[in-house]
Amino acid sequence: MRFGTDLIALKKESASEELVEILLAVTGEWKGHYAGEFRIDSADIEKMKLNFDARKIDLVIDYEHQTLMGREAPAAGWVKSMSIKEGKLYGMVSWTARAKEYIKNGEYRYLSPVFNFGARDKKSGAWIGCEIESVALTNTPFLDELDEVRANKNLNPKGENMDKSKQLDAEAIEATKTEQEATITALKAELETAKGENAALKEVLATSAVESAIIANKISEPQKQWALSYAKADLNGFNEFLKGTAAITQKPNFTNDMFANKSGAANSGGIDVVKFALEN
Structure with a gap:
């Protein structure tokens, strides 16, 4: 059995x-x-x-x-x-x-x-x-x-001898490994270069967005540094912020106020121009 x-x-x-x-x-x-x-x-x-x-x-x-x-x-x-x-x-x-x-x-x-x-x-x-x-x-x-x-x-x-064959296989594996490591190193270098180029591009785009916002009166000049930091970190977020921001309205700045002498405190040569105008 x-x-x-x-x-x-x-x-x-x-x-x-x-x-x-x-x-x-x-x-x-x-x-x-x-x-x-x-x-x-x-x-x-x-x-x-x-x-x-x-x-x-x-x-x-x-x-x-x-x-x-x-x-x-x-x-x-x-x-x-x-x-x-x-x-x-x-x-x-x-x-x-x-x-x-x-x-x-x-x-x-x-x-x-x-x-x-x-x-x-x-x-x-x-x-x-x-x-x-x-x-x-x-x-x-x-x-x-x-x-x-x-x-x-x-x-x-x-x-x-099979040992020799195994040795050749090991050498081929090691050569492949070395080649792969060299490829990885080259890819890392390319990645770092791309990162640098991307950072430079981000800065250019952020600066452009901030300058445009200032021109459009969306932000004021004193806010420029804050806006640059925001735009560099999150350009899309900054642009969304601008969409919901109204333009800043500025008051007119006159250098000569025609009514400045009404109180009599300010006059030209001691003459009250309003009174002078009424008498004549």
Whole structure:
């Protein structure tokens, strides 16, 4: 009796083995295969995993499909467990020493799974749907959607050190960060310049509004400094204030009052001009 994928993974994976993740299947439709067109959907992916989980042995990876030819077919590796991520089927693989060298040297780079869409249970004969019967290392795969294989966790498919790749990624990130910081600094400088220009424009507009208000007798000359402060802080508010303010009415300022000598206190040469006018 089986108790789920965690137990299966524990049974199939050994702590001493170095396991590498490989891509085994993707969804899609293909029409150019010599055996006829076929398609893989998400249900097929699920079935492949379920049927693998039901196995009591690991899934073989051979060389050039030699297992199908009924002759000596040494294993290149063994699929120990499967998982589904973002609709794709992945396997954790333990490579043989020979296969690792082939992959590291670039002598083998690709995988070719063998799909059986009408698989039956070997004991009961019951239909079990799609399964992967075996996988082959090859350089001429039919499915070019599968990734290149890698020998171990630290090497990518081309045998280059992954740490170096990570270092290059870190350098690219740092370069991007530096570029972004330079852009931010330039934007801040432009913002400060714009702020200065905006302040100068506000002062010009405020001064113009105050001068116009004085000319229109909306405010008096002694109120100019107060009005400038108000207009600079809130030009719209100042303009609204002016709308509700009536023009200031100024009294006429005569330099000569013709009736200034009526009291007799002010006269010209001691002559009462009013009395002089009446007598004549």
